[in-house]
Amino acid sequence: MKPIVVSAALAGLTLGAAQAQTMPAEITEPVTITWYNYNLASAGNGADATRHLIDLFEAAHPNIHVEGVPVPPQNITTRVQADLVAGQQVDLVQVTFNALGFAAEALGAHALEDIVPAAELAANFEGMVQNGLDLGRIDGRTYALAYTFSTPVLYYNADIFRQVGLDPENPPQTWAQIAEAGRVIRDHSDHIPLASGMFGPSAGDWLMQGVLRSNNGGVINADRTAMTFADPASLEAVQMLRDLAQEGILVNLDVTSQLESMAAGNAAMYLQTSAVQGYLIRGAEGNYDLRATTMPGFGDLRPRPNNSGSGLAIFSQDPARQRAAWELMKFVTSNEGYTIITRDIGYLPLRMAVVESPEYLAGWVSEHPLLQPNLQQLSYLEPWTPMPGPNYVQIATTMMDAIEMAVFGDNDDVAGILTAAQTQTQGLLP
Amino acid sequence: MSLASVAPRHGPNRWSRLNRLVRPYLYILPAIATFVIWIYEPLARAFVLSFQQWNLMPTAPRRWVGLENYENILALPRFWQALENTGLYLLGLLPMAVLLPLAIAIFTQDLSGRTRNLYRALIFVPMIVPPVVAAAVWRWMLDPHNGIVNGAIGALGGDPVRFLSDPHLALWTITFITGWKLMGFSTLVLSAANASIDGSLIEAARLDGASTWEIVRDIRLPLLSPAILLLVLMVILLGAQWSFSYIHVLTEGGPLGSTTNIYYLLWQFGFGSLSVGWSSASAVILFVGFSLIAALLFWLKAKLSFHDD
Amino acid sequence: MSFVSIRNLQKSYDGTAVLHGLDLGIREGEFTVVVGPSGCGKSTLMRMIAGLESVTDGEIRIGETVVNDLEPAHRGCAMVFQNYALYPHMTVAENIGYPLRLARVPRAERDRRVREVAEILGLESYLARRPKQLSGGQRQRVAMGRAIIREPKVFLFDEPLSNLDAKMRVQMRTELRRLHRRLSVTSILVTHDQVEAMTMGDRLVVMNGGRIEQVGTPAEVYARPASVFVAGFLGSPSMNLFAARTADRGAVALNGTQTADIPFDAALPAGATLTLGIRPEDVSLAPQGQHAHAGIVDLVENLGGHRVVHVRMGDVMVTAIVNQLAALREGQPVSLAFPADRLHAFSAKTGARLSI
């Protein structure tokens, strides 16, 4: 409870700050806030842990009642938008990062800087990983705090590695090494050499962004005014993926099948978010030796992993509810909150203290080596860039359709496919 | 104005005439009101919105963009692929949802009551399974590594078949599942139609020297043609919607867009995100497109089955 | 030698017997009418001959062949159904020509024969129409055309006239007879209408309850009905039937109270019960006192050429036919006579005819 006490005290100190009149320092009257949450929309650990968090929070804040609204992740923006239009009360929302731009620009998510007293905000940000904080920022303003987020890691089946004569202690670190290992696996076993979560509508473009960026490419430029996925560096990365596919190393299965193949021990390597770790561990238990390493890079270039998952954004208009939502946000992104999220759901903590301090998860982390590559990547993590404007979904979908076609299609003209799609998506930018 | 002066003299008469005039409308009012409120009013609004760019938020700007939404949709690279796939779905669905049930209906008609009912009851079972469940179970059974179907293929010495991830197969797999679900319904409709054929026509044909096959060809099929046409019509108009759940759960339109039909594509680009312009234009395209097809089909149906009624 | 011969024919559904062993011979070229009330099994008999119902036991022979297990089409029978069973999706020409099409008769030949048949039936101008566009009589002709064109060995008619209006029925009756005379094909017609039966058949087969009651020409059957059932079924108005008891010296007591000296020489003991019958046209009616039996006129039906008079005699009703001239009022007392040579007697127990 310590951080909350500290921040509450700090909030008290900064009462006179500019935004203080818009948000009361504490909640005196009972208030109910809604929390649009996608973990609640599935049965299992995520929902249980979320309910646990809500219970703890309500116990600590008797005046605040939290109403969880379960919405599946792919529907969350639609639903928030519909509810805002319908005049429903929307307070705290678990926004997937791809929709962050839309949430901020169109739906009216508040930048924390606008509603939270500056000192209180600064105090709360203390101890948070800087790269992690950047995930929820657009143009330097914080619209969301990374909540359930994770990084891409390369899972591998050490048993298969041993079986085909590869060294499980030295997993591939670059795409060239992946290709090399993939060929060995392809030639000496029936297993899928490389599965991934790069393609498929529910995958979105997040993992692809990281892969292209690792070759110093990208899908869109820094100020989000021009599409760049057909530029030479990106093109080269896509061409590399095509070569892997042509060699029969990278397969084109739907996202779920790839996950299940890995879980069942039928895939040797699997590039995917660390969020699926729990599911893989359950599949591997008593079945095979599951391990993980960091995301592969291109040659000597340092890999530039990005994040998947969601951040929390505040939509409340009423000051008291803004305060209540902010309190909830602070609580779930506190050391206690992240402890539960990391341990029970399997996402990453935004606070290193959680994994370093024995008070929290230090001991637990040492028992869970799979978390290591994840933690390692936290220091050089880069944000998943949301596509801008009202057509953000269409841009990403068109782009990913083209890249999938370029990697797995019958047409060898990778540059042609990508350039055409780039021109097309360029027209959809605001 | 003359009502007051006329009412005393012609009152009852006038009322009963008014009553008679209004009565039919009163009977259909509940249904029509439902459709106007819940379907046609939104549709009309969608028509207007399809020429605008807006996200419904009262605070957001609302911009007239003319035909831009339509142009964007028609320019989608997947549009023509999806159109072609829609045709392929229909091509695959018609045998499963019409031909096979037709054969079953005709075959079972001549069986003893008990066997006939058993077969028909079993074939109807998929109809009652929720689509989400049907999709999940089939995905489970067709899994390349852990599915029972590939287990069987493996046991027979074959290589695992990637039913849902092979671009050449996925569409047919979805078609199969859609058809599997529909088969029972079509069988019942056709069986009902078949059972209502006047038995003496069949007897007359037997006396005239027709073999079983000739009876089917010359008597049953022509007399079943209205029911067959109705089913064909339903498959063409609604097939794309019926496959939707399975595409959504099983392949999300992939791999390489090979299972994307027009309905799913427009959903993905229009309704998947709440961009009102795209979704409204999509809706208008779907509605107008399918209405035109429906008009064409009804015209054809009237022309073809003129002698049956 | 019978052309269609039926031996011990039985039919049962799920163990319930419908036909109890029929024996019947039909001569070649003959027009046979099977008549009986509904449910008597006459349609089943016909459908068994056609091959539409299986044979439970017994034998059906057409010509030299036992046809029990032959397909309907191979029996050489053509049938006209009660509802005509015209194919609604085919034109008149296609309907008539369908048997030939199935027999793979070349088109030109087929057309020629369809026209021929249409000419016989007066259907030339309707060949392109569909059944829905025809009147009842026309449909009936099309159905016959479809039967004729096959040049069958046996024609089967299943209540062919029952869907027609009264006038058309009379007209079709004579048309059917004429057609039969022209084609001379063995024909079997099933009907429940006794007028139809009497007027059309060379021979009648009267059925009741799954059994044949009597076979004979209409005149024979009318004159000497073999059973109470036949006596009551044929003739309109139907035969008067009285419960009676034999008295001394061969006299018969009618109805217990009224007695009449009717000479009766059957070897029946005095006091035995029997049924006496007399047709209405054989009852003589005279003003009061002239005859042996007294009665009171209850109802007079005027049929133009003659009248049907219902007379109450004690507690039985007697129907009599009298000529137009007799002046009768309702409520008027009359006397009746039953000429002895016009009486029919039947066993009270079995209903079988007793010779007088």
Place this chain on the structure above:
Amino acid sequence: MTDTALQAPARPVAFRLRFGTGWQRPLGHGLMILLSLLSVFPIYWMILTSLRPENEILSTRIWPDAATLDNYAYALSAIPMLRMLVNTFVVSAVVTAIQILTGILAGYGFSRWRFRGASLLMGAVALTWLVPLQVVMIPNYLLVARLGMIDTLGALILPHTASAFAILLLVQAMRSFPSEVYEAARMDGANHAHILWHIVVPNLRGTIASLAILVFISTWNEYFWPLLLTRSAQNSVVQIGLQMFITAEGTQWGPLMAASTLASLPILAIYLVLQRQVIASFMKSGLR
């Protein structure tokens, strides 16, 4: 009285025409058995999988060996399954009743009278079939919100108070109803309401029964509209519950199959009990 008046005269059952000869008949039966298996096997597999312990979930053995109810226990504890089943049942039953009611009224209106605009309105009814569900969903949601009915079962029912399918079917059935019976009833002094409820409806029992079954099934299986409306699991329907076991972080096959079995069982049970009537009513219903 009309019940018997409408029945066709009973005719003796013709002995069955044999389908094909010799080898064709066993072949036909073989195909039918194959198709029946194809229809039923996935349901069997679902039930089988739901009974497998977690570590054997991937098994492809055809018979259950170590059956366990763990998956059911988990499914029932993870989501308010029973509550959802009750909700689904209530919604399906009410929707079925209302759709049939509005269908009967509209069917009578359309089939009994000729009136101005009838064919236009009929066309409008039929065309609702072609309106994509998704386009009306958001406006409908906003309307439900304006009515203050979010998170109620009523919101699941309200937009479904009429269906084109029911109306078209009932219009057709009522049109083939002999007009003499209407006229006889009119002569007997019955008014329209009486004719409809006491003469037409009892005679259309078969049609109404098979229609009710189809409407019930399709409402039971509805997914997208409840998905948009769901605010709390307690006020949601079972299809939403099923989806809760399918997530981007992996599908929980055992519990999903258990929940699916629970979701399908009521309707399967209803079907098995009523199976003979279902099929018979289809046969009689003029669904043709």
